[in-house]
Amino acid sequence: MQRRTEPPFRADHVGSLLRPPALHAARERFAKGELDAEGLRAVEDEAIRDAVAMQEEIGLQAATDGEFRRTSWHMDFIYQLGGIERTDEQMQVVMRNQEGEKAFTTAGLAVRGKVHLREPIFADAFRFLASATTSAVPKLTIPSPSMVHYRAGTSAIDRTVYPDVEEFWSDLSAAYAAQIRAMADLGCRYLQLDDTSLAYLNDPAHRAQLAARGEDAEHAHIRYIKTINAALADRPEGMRITTHMCRGNYRSAWAAEGGYDFVAEALFNELDVDGFFCEFDDERSGSFAPLRFVPPGKQVVLGLVTTKTGRLEDPDDLKRRIDEASKYVPLDQLCLSPQCGFSSTVEGNALTMEEQVAKLRLIVDVAQDVWG
Template sequence: MRTSPPFRADHVGSLLRPPELLRARQTLTGEALREVEDEAIRAVVRGQREAGLQSATDGEFRRASWHMDFIYQLGGIGQAADEQITVRFHNEQGDIEFTPAALRVHDRIRLNEPIFADDFAFLRDTVEPGVTPKLTIPSPSMVHYRGGPASIDPGVYPDVEEFWRDLSAAYAEQVRRIGALGCTYLQFDDTSLAYLNDPAQRAELSERGDDAEHMHLRYIKQINAALAAKPAGMTITTHMCRGNFRSSWAAAGGYDFVAEALFGELNVDGFFLEFDDERSGGFEPLRYVPPGKMVVLGLVTTKRGELESKDTLKRRIDEAAKFVDLDQLCLSPQCGFSSTLEGNELTADEQFAKLRLIVEIAQEVWGSA
């Protein structure tokens, strides 16, 4: 039995918002809204425990978006007036768009106060003994990937190296401050490192002036700088998928383009990886995972409600174990169930059935969840 994260049965972080919480967000603010959020989080923490999981998140219930809610709170970063970021997602029926407010780096980046500190403290005090509270935040890469060079005021950062130093320093302080609150399980969510495997995504980056062929190396360097002084006893994982918005996706391609540097150089303890369909490629890139690093196989999709076959999932775990030791593997959904408040196209019952399935398979494959 694993006593430290990531656990044999785990999940990425976000969970479907209950209808009463969605209604409350439309009519309530401040303490009145927080009371509704508190009750919804208590219930979803119980649900995770009842499913058999050893860790619990707050489902990201206090957020509208898994990453923008964090990024906008960094000192020196604000929303651009009357301008949006457009991210195009794909599904079987066609394309849809995610259009958050664009971001602008208008001052030196800094951490004014620890972000999501009160949210984590509530989760910490809500979980039962023996359950590890997990906090998810976007990685430093997402600040740059979402905004790009045009989002950085050259009057503030005439030398882009200063931007990167300040960004990693702000994240390092966030990690330190959250650790001081008792966080021992922190996850950096990073779609960019998965998107970069897609030649179409790299072409878009090149068009806006980035060095797309080496961007993953820059991102790895800056994440490592943010984690260089992580608190003792804190497990850091990263999650990488190719987009997750209302059961749709944004990019495709296996991990081959980034794999050698990603697995060999990124100083995290574990990797949550999307492997729920052919868009994610094969398991061959896992040959670069060094001993001691954990890989959480995202084999169970969050994009639809149908329950996966146990035999199929076990067979895929066996396939992955040809490239990395079985003892280094865990199992999870491929992404969150609700990366934005809208959520994916499945029900809460289907969501928890998938979590229970993951626990059952972990017990059968590794002897414990």
């Protein structure tokens, strides 16, 4: 098979990378007032250059900045949207791993004005990433529009601002459409929308939580798909857009379980993206059967390599799993990646930098063996 020249690539990755020790130290000094913003940015710049060089040396065709300028994968973006405010409310998301339960705590949000794009978000970050790449396509990751609603729900929308909630959805799509156009104007041709909601909704426990707060849990995924599609309707020619759907990733813990069965038919047939990054690293992720709904022309990036631990997967096991997935989707429509990022929040998962590199290198090697 031919090497893919358009994203997503045969060997790809979700986006976030473990922050190097020097960056952690710089952030601590910045928080204490011992380092100014210019000094912090200089450390970030150097860390990003090193991360890009690592990705290119391994042989990845796309490179991210590791999300090194962010604290979390989503809230740093969402709080910059016009009309959305950070609140004092502390929101807790229950996470689980082999050691038991832990809680991811984040500040709340409220929609207190008309949602709009004040200015392009992460524009400077993308410009720097693009300047740092030599052979790889610079890839930008941002949270999906769904995440603006899923975290706090309709109750967070000021109904004096939006007496008709449909206007909120329309404005949200328009804000994202403006962001997408702005990124395209900067030369971005690989954009990823990270969306945990479309994975969480497969878990009956999460649908029950949504229903308990008055949401239409049985059809929430339909609303989210419609909103994303409206944002993508006039996307610039030449820009490839994917979505990544995981079940939570915080310090090697997860939030939801279950296969993609509940959302699969609508998701794969109706969501107007070019590729789907799907989590399939353990039994909690369900089977490949939902992939039978993937239509021709769409790529599925199989997240078979876990970022939760440093244990390196057996390449033959990965090849067998790719073969199993190809019973539902033609092999030419498949790619390989980790199941999620290595550091969705600044703290990172429980593995070393060396183990992270080994996993990325394994993905490139296996993809070469499978697809040539």
